[in-house]
Amino acid sequence: MRAAAFTELVGPDGVEVIERDDPSAGEGEAVVDVRACSINHHDLWILEGDSAMVGEDVLPFVSGLDVAGVVSEAGSGTDVEEGDRVVLCPNETCGTCRYCREGPENLCEQFSLYHGGLAERATVEASRLVPLPESVSFAEASALPTAYLTAWHMMRKADVGAGDLVFVPGATGGVGVACVQLVDLVGAESIGTSTSAEKLDRLAGLGCDHRIETADPEAMVEAVGEIGEADATLNHLAGEYVEVGLKAMRRGGTQVVCGRTAGRESEFGVAPFFLGHQEILGSTMGTQPELETLVSLVADGDLDPVVGGTYPLDATDEAFRTMADRSVFGKLVVEP
Numbered sequence: 001m002r003a004a005a006f007t008e009l010v011g012p013d014g015v016e017v018i019e020r021d022d023p024s025a026g027e028g029e030a031v032v033d034v035r036a037c038s039i040n041h042h043d044l045w046i047l048e049g050d051s052a053m054v055g056e057d058v059l060p061f062v063s064g065l066d067v068a069g070v071v072s073e074a075g076s077g078t079d080v081e082e083g084d085r086v087v088l089c090p091n092e093t094c095g096t097c098r099y100c101r102e103g104p105e106n107l108c109e110q111f112s113l114y115h116g117g118l119a120e121r122a123t124v125e126a127s128r129l130v131p132l133p134e135s136v137s138f139a140e141a142s143a144l145p146t147a148y149l150t151a152w153h154m155m156r157k158a159d160v161g162a163g164d165l166v167f168v169p170g171a172t173g174g175v176g177v178a179c180v181q182l183v184d185l186v187g188a189e190s191i192g193t194s195t196s197a198e199k200l201d202r203l204a205g206l207g208c209d210h211r212i213e214t215a216d217p218e219a220m221v222e223a224v225g226e227i228g229e230a231d232a233t234l235n236h237l238a239g240e241y242v243e244v245g246l247k248a249m250r251r252g253g254t255q256v257v258c259g260r261t262a263g264r265e266s267e268f269g270v271a272p273f274f275l276g277h278q279e280i281l282g283s284t285m286g287t288q289p290e291l292e293t294l295v296s297l298v299a300d301g302d303l304d305p306v307v308g309g310t311y312p313l314d315a316t317d318e319a320f321r322t323m324a325d326r327s328v329f330g331k332l333v334v335e336p
Contacts, residue, residue, distance in 0.1 A: 003119035004316035004334065005060035009049035012324060015317035018060060023123040025075035030126040032086060035069040035138035036310075037117035038331045040146045040174065041261060044323055053112075064117025064334070065090040067124065068132065068141035078126035085132040087141040087295065088124050089149075089288040090114040106153070106285045113285070118316055120336045130292050133299040143305035143331040144294050146285070147174035151182050151234065152294060153286030154256040158232035162187030167230035167248045169220065171208065172199040174331045175236040175258065177306050180208045183234075185303060191224055191248075199329050206306070217244045224248040232256070239263025246278055254279040306330030 001022050008014035025031045043063040045051045054061055067088040074080050092112040093100050099107035116122045132141050160166055160183060168179045171192030183190040184207030191210040192203050200211040212223045217240050224230065225248070233245030233255040239262030245255040246268055257266075257280060273280075297303040308330035311319040319332045 001120040002313060002336070003062045004313050005062050005118075006047050007060045009047060009054075009056060009059070011048050012317045012320040014047055015320060016060070017314055017316070020062075020119070023121055025073045025078075025123060025126075027076050028078060028126055029075045029123055030071050030078055030080050030129060031073040032067055032069040032088070032122050032124055032129075033072045034067055034117055034120060034122050034336045036142035036333050036335050037064040037068070038066040038142040038146070038174075038333045039118075039316075039319055039323060040065065041259065041323070042113070042146070044320055047320060061115070062119055063115045064119070064122075065113050065115065066142045066145040067114075067117035067122055068138040069122075071129070072121065074126065080126050080129055084129075085134070085138075086129040087132050087291070088114065088117070088145060089128045089130055089291045090145050091128065091285060091288065092125075104287045106287060111284065118313070118334055118336070120313070128288065130288065130295055132295065136295060136298045139307050139310060139333045139335065140298055140305045141295065142333050143174070143307055144298070145291060147331055148178040148182070148294050148303075148305060149286040149291050150175050150236075150258050150283070151178035152290055154179070154234050154258055154283050155182055155186070156290075157281050157283055158234065158254045158256050160186060160188050160232050164188040164231040165191065165228050167191045167224055167233045167245060169193050169233070169235055169241045169244060170237045170261065171203055172196065172329050173236070173261070174328075177203070177206065177330050179234045181206050181303065181306070184208075185297070191227055191230065193220055202329055217241065220244050221247045229253070234258075237262035238266055240266065242266035242280065243268035246273055246280070249276075249278060251276045252278065254281060256281045256283050258283045307333055309333070310335050312336075
């Protein structure tokens with residue numbers, strides 16, 4: 001089979017399509033013919049050598065978390081069958097620690113993520129496969145496991161509900177777009193930012209109520225303040241935008257941070273933070289039942305995942321170039 005492997009950790013130029021042996025399914029496993037696999041900043045950070053999870057010692061490395069496809073082989077002790085349409089929940093957990101026992105599962109002490117979807121076939125843990133109705137395309141399904149699952153879990157942690165005002169800095173990437181759509185879905189009001197007027201126009205069509213064209217922190221705080229005090233901030237940027245998120249919120253507001261697109265470290269004024277009874281919560285991915293909920297929302301026509309572009313396996317490097325130059329709106333999907 002063919003796979004788009006990272007042969008050097010130098011950015012998109014390090015992607016090479018290679019030949020690998022066809023996989024087989026062991027006990028509890030399934031082989032999936034991959035029809036779509038979306039890419040994430042998580043993959044790009046690995047490719048750029050900016051991840052503690054993957055180093056030069058494991059090259060060539062096949063990344064890709066968000067697998068959607070058709071089961072071609074089911075091992076013993078599984079509940080899936082050949083021909084099943086499925087999407088993978090990429091969570092990898094120990095199943096025995098106190099957090100796995102008590103939940104939610106993404107608190108697992110040994111939490112990790114599946115890699116291997118940027119290939120024609122992938123061996124996965126069968127219990128992590130979620131059935132995919134015919135009404136959900138493979139490209140749509142592959143957009144869900146990381147971006148939309150992360151956004152949904154963030155919303156739940158911030159207790160976002162109807163009538164709330166939610167601030168989403170950097171709202172035109174995968175997680176940002178997902179946040180805007182899901183905030184609208186639950187009847188809340190959103191404020192999204194971008195440096196692109198064209199992207200902000202597209203956000204309006206997805207239900208973004210207020211749009212701010214700037215990346216300047218001070219201008220952002222001022223513009224949000226003219227709209228109102230946010231009940232919650234859903235922040236995948238981090239860096240200097242954590243303080244922006246705090247300043248944009250009301251007393252008692254909650255900010256949830258899920259990434260570091262704008263920086264690994266954040267500084268903020270401590271006194272306004274504790275005097276205002278605000279919260280900052282960390283969040284990674286979500287749970288498999290939450291992914292099942294998202295699949296149902298798509299199947300029922302309540303959610304339409306935004307796919308910003310599709311690429312054949314041979315053009316996986318181009319997909320990463322598009323992500324790296326920040327010209328993407330929504331999810332980029334590789335279709336092996």
